[in-house]
Amino acid sequence: MGGAASKAVTKTGRKLPKRAETPSWAGVRAPQPSEQPLADRRASETRTEEIDNDARDPDFLANLSRLGPVRVDHHMQSIHPKTTETSRLFQSRTESEHEASSPLPVHNRLHAATLSELLDKRKGAKSVQDVERLANEYGIDASKLENLARFVTSPSVQSGSAVRTVEKDGEESVVMKAVWIEPLLRK
Template sequence: MGSTSSKPARHLPRTVKPTWAGARTPNPGEAPHARPSIPRASETKNEAIERDARDPQFMANLSKLGQVRVDHHMQTVRPDAERIQGVFQTRLRSEVEASSARSTHNKLVAGSLQDLLQERKSLTSRDELHKLAQRYDVDPDKLESIARFVNSPSIDEGSIKRTIGEDGAETVTMKAIWVDPSLRQPPSAQLTSG
């Protein structure tokens, strides 16, 4: 606690050696690695260079191509400023809608759409469908239109197969199926259809 330090003094190495120095120069006890001799480019053309230059297929292909034709009537294509402005406006609108606490009618983020489609599978009546659509602020007919082409993943429980590999790792395979809700008609609709 006095003037002396409680830790031992740190000793620095006597010779300062850059950290990269060992990577390039071999240590005195080690023999340098023998590098294979790589042929260098020659200063003058030798016979091998001349043979390489006489590629008959290359020359035949060049003569088939013919001379280069330049179209001097081409015009510079400049992007339409109004179209670019429209792209920026669409992105800005999308960002405002995404950051808003209130949902936009008939627009959902991917996670909400997946939840909506998953809940739709367990519905039993049209009335429940209308309540679900109202809760997600989506028109019921729009929901049905989307559900014809898009669905959340479902698993066929009878198709699950578990296999254990030689290394002991378990692999599970299963089939995905399309599940639609079994909606029954409201009582008024059942009377008129029969």
């Protein structure tokens, strides 16, 4: 039933033990019949005999003495978190929660999905007036929109660049070329 490697080892004279040997540490901390099971133990506000017995644990004391006294490096510098960054983070989160709960839109602030929609519509703009009209419609300054559009755009795919491949396992993948599209604006 075993592999050839295990059969080869038994033929060379190696013998397996007839019964499991108990480790040398077995039974050192075996619970006494008088002790309560762990499930029945509860925290106590007063020191009981059971707590005192647990404190006299010889293994615990031996491990503590082996560790020795605590060494404190008095030349260490304390680390203080940057309170300005933390307070700014909390302030930003508070403002964001306030804006989200407000029924009125905040000027020059858009959710990611709304911004993506605006950037998509901007690609189809034909004139500067179209971009300004979109900016006003979405509650953002046209100058802020143009500044943002220099660095951020919504995903666009080059037409005719899709390549479909089918793997041996039948899984199909499609790869397309992404492009940056700027609107062709007339003045």
